[in-house]
Every structure is written in structure tokens, then in C-alpha cells.
Amino acid sequence: MKVTTPRVIAVAVVAGGLGLAASVWFNGNPMWRTQVGERALHAATNATAPAPPAGVTPAAIGDPMPAIALPGLDGAVVDLRTRYAGKRLLINVWASWCGPCIEEMPELDRFAMAQGEDGVQVIGLALDTPEGVHDFIAKIPVRYPIVLDTPGPADASVWLGNAKGVLPYTVLVDADGRIARQKIGPFTHGEISGWVD
Numbered sequence: 001m002k003v004t005t006p007r008v009i010a011v012a013v014v015a016g017g018l019g020l021a022a023s024v025w026f027n028g029n030p031m032w033r034t035q036v037g038e039r040a041l042h043a044a045t046n047a048t049a050p051a052p053p054a055g056v057t058p059a060a061i062g063d064p065m066p067a068i069a070l071p072g073l074d075g076a077v078v079d080l081r082t083r084y085a086g087k088r089l090l091i092n093v094w095a096s097w098c099g100p101c102i103e104e105m106p107e108l109d110r111f112a113m114a115q116g117e118d119g120v121q122v123i124g125l126a127l128d129t130p131e132g133v134h135d136f137i138a139k140i141p142v143r144y145p146i147v148l149d150t151p152g153p154a155d156a157s158v159w160l161g162n163a164k165g166v167l168p169y170t171v172l173v174d175a176d177g178r179i180a181r182q183k184i185g186p187f188t189h190g191e192i193s194g195w196v197d
């Protein structure tokens with residue numbers, strides 16, 4: 001078989017396509033890890049979500065963080081806007097029955113501990129029962145604060161922009177109290193630091 005330029009190009013295109021397909025198969029779509037990809041995935045997901053209940057307006061990037069006050073594991077109510085005013089805040093929405101949520105929690109814990117009091121503050125927002133969360137934390141402890149909410153069409157994650165209720169779901173709030181980023185799905189190993197910068 002004679003090697004010609006069109007054949008070389010055809011082989012290169014096929015090899016490139018197979019490489020891209022393998023990358024997406026094994027690593028997920030790399031575009032979803034960019035801000036443009038995140039926004040596209042978020043828009044597509046929310047476009048297929050049911051309409052939120054009357055009076056519920058899911059936040060978008062640039063919007064002020066909604067007023068969210070929820071009980072912590074000790075039962076004391078935490079007002080997120082007041083408690084974290086002037087600080088960057090990463091809110092990770094999860095549940096004890098969500099496999100991808102559980103997989104990313106050790107990574108979130110490591111990130112939270114590396115931040116200290118002056119860095120990005122991490123809070124877990126569990127859409128779960130208090131018993132479910134307490135049982136989970138007994139097995140897989142995390143050191144960042146956790147607040148609780150009941151899952152439903154008007155839960156805190158919907159107010160934070162997660163109209164379809166996909167878990168895990170993460171929001172980054174800037175120091176001015178505005179939504180800076182929204183992420184559907186889990187973080188991969190080492191991704192969080194770059195995501196918040």
C-alpha cells in the first residue's frame with residue numbers, strides 16, 4: 001500500500017478521534033471542567049428541570065447569594081450570608097446516599113483544612129436526614145461545617161441555582177456575597193484549588 005498525504009491525514013484524523021473518545025470515556029468530557037463548559041452544562045441541565053415553585057428564583061452567576069439559614073449538626077441555625085460575610089465560600093451540596101458526593105468529600109476536607117480561617121471557607125449542605133448525616137460522619141469524618149436541609153423543589157440547592165437537583169452540586173460565592181461559579185457533578189482529584197482561583 002502506497003503512503004499518500006490523504007491516507008496519512010485520514011489515519012491522523014481517525015487516531016485523533018479515537019484518542020478524544022478514549023479521553024472522554026475515561027476522564028469525562030474535559031470541556032465540563034472549564035467555566036464555559038460548566039455554564040453550558042448548567043444551562044442544559046436547568047433547561048430540562050421542572051419550573052421551580054412560585055416565589056423560588058434559582059440564583060445565576062453574578063447574583064447575590066440567596067438568604068440561606070439552616071441548622072447545623074448541633075441544631076443551631078447558621079445564616080450563611082451573615083456567618084461568612086466578606087469571605088469566599090464554597091458550598092457543596094451532597095447527600096449520604098450519593099456515591100459521587102461521598103467520593104469527593106475527602107478531597108473537600110483536605111482543601112478546607114489547607115485554607116485556614118482566611119482562605120476559602122467550605123461548608124457542606126446535606127440534603128438528608130440528621131440521622132443519615134450523623135451516621136455518615138461517624139464513618140467518614142469531615143472537619144468542615146455541615147448544615148442540613150430537606151430535599152425538595154424549594155430546597156437550598158434550588159435557590160443556589162440547582163433547579164434539577166443534581167448531586168453533588170457546588171457553588172463558589174465571592175467575598176462580595178455574589179455567586180462566582182456553579183458546578184454540577186463531583187470534583188476530580190486536585191481540581192478544587194484551580195476551580196476556586
